[in-house]
Amino acid sequence: MCYTDQVANLTLSIDDDMLRRARERAAANGTSVNQLVRDYLERLAGPSDSAARTRILALADSAHSSSGPDGRSWDRDSLYDR
Numbered sequence: 001m002c003y004t005d006q007v008a009n010l011t012l013s014i015d016d017d018m019l020r021r022a023r024e025r026a027a028a029n030g031t032s033v034n035q036l037v038r039d040y041l042e043r044l045a046g047p048s049d050s051a052a053r054t055r056i057l058a059l060a061d062s063a064h065s066s067s068g069p070d071g072r073s074w075d076r077d078s079l080y081d082r
Contacts, residue, residue: 010037012037019033022036
């Protein structure tokens with residue numbers, strides 16, 4: 001999430017027992033109930049346009065990566081295979 005974006009506050013009404021279980025799960029994962037809800041809503045709503053662009057650029061970059069020496073995906077011997 002970009003902190004320059006506007007952020008809305010949301011009030012939820014949930015059962016006390018459910019909140020207790022959510023707090024336990026959040027603590028076990030080293031996070032907060034607030035973050036769990038934000039993560040869930042992000043998955044539910046889908047990525048923002050900027051997040052989608054970032055993923056597309058990362059995929060495009062990985063498609064152009066190579067594993068050979070000096071950044072090449074070929075070696076000298078393979079050029080002369082006949």
